[in-house]
Amino acid sequence: MPRPAFISFDGLDGTGKSTQLGLLVDWLGSLKIPVTACVDPGGTALGQQLRQLLLFGRDHAIATTTEAFLFMASRAQLVAEVVRPALERGEVVVSDRFLLANVVYQGHAGGMNPKDLWAVGRVATGGLDPDLTLVFDADPAVALARRTRAADRVEARDAEFHQAVRRGFTYEAGMRPGPCQIIDAAPDLAVVQQAVRQKVARLLTDFGWTVPAEG
Numbered sequence: 001m002p003r004p005a006f007i008s009f010d011g012l013d014g015t016g017k018s019t020q021l022g023l024l025v026d027w028l029g030s031l032k033i034p035v036t037a038c039v040d041p042g043g044t045a046l047g048q049q050l051r052q053l054l055l056f057g058r059d060h061a062i063a064t065t066t067e068a069f070l071f072m073a074s075r076a077q078l079v080a081e082v083v084r085p086a087l088e089r090g091e092v093v094v095s096d097r098f099l100l101a102n103v104v105y106q107g108h109a110g111g112m113n114p115k116d117l118w119a120v121g122r123v124a125t126g127g128l129d130p131d132l133t134l135v136f137d138a139d140p141a142v143a144l145a146r147r148t149r150a151a152d153r154v155e156a157r158d159a160e161f162h163q164a165v166r167r168g169f170t171y172e173a174g175m176r177p178g179p180c181q182i183i184d185a186a187p188d189l190a191v192v193q194q195a196v197r198q199k200v201a202r203l204l205t206d207f208g209w210t211v212p213a214e215g
Helices: 017-030 045-056 064-088 099-108 114-125 140-146 159-175 189-206
Strands: 005-011 035-039 092-096 132-137 180-184
Touching (some): 005 189, 017 035, 017 092, 017 189, 035 064, 064 092, 132 159, 132 189
Parallel strands (some): 005 132, 132 180
């Protein structure tokens, strides 16, 4: 029997990670691989309320520490209600962001200690880590130009913040070269998706799934 797998997508807003996740999920579905997609923050009734507050609650001044713990709370509910049950059913789970985002946005860019956020995150998730995290990387100016909707609370922060976010993702990926891999998000949609499929196909093949070698 194939092993269940947990995959997360992360990176700067505007790098196309959510679009790429949707394309990957459609591809896995076409291969008859059982897959559950989710979004962090969000993914549950409680998580959606927290997501609305965190990303669009402009009536509130949210301290960085408070922000971090609200993200953690949404993630804890997501793991309990969506991720672990899907893994227990033997599925592949693909999450749009996970704990790494907290470590980078509130840690590297927000001034909190990344090691503390990793530690708190392990409590929130019960120690659950993705088997593979794909970090979508692009220059912040390119990511900004690609954005087609109004900025949320986090996206609206200044260029220096987003540069720090990019550096944080690069640093953390470098510290975890096996499970955390960088995807160059600059090429066109099809080229990036091919790179995504190749990396995911390698993982799933190792886990016993039948996946086309060419991705």
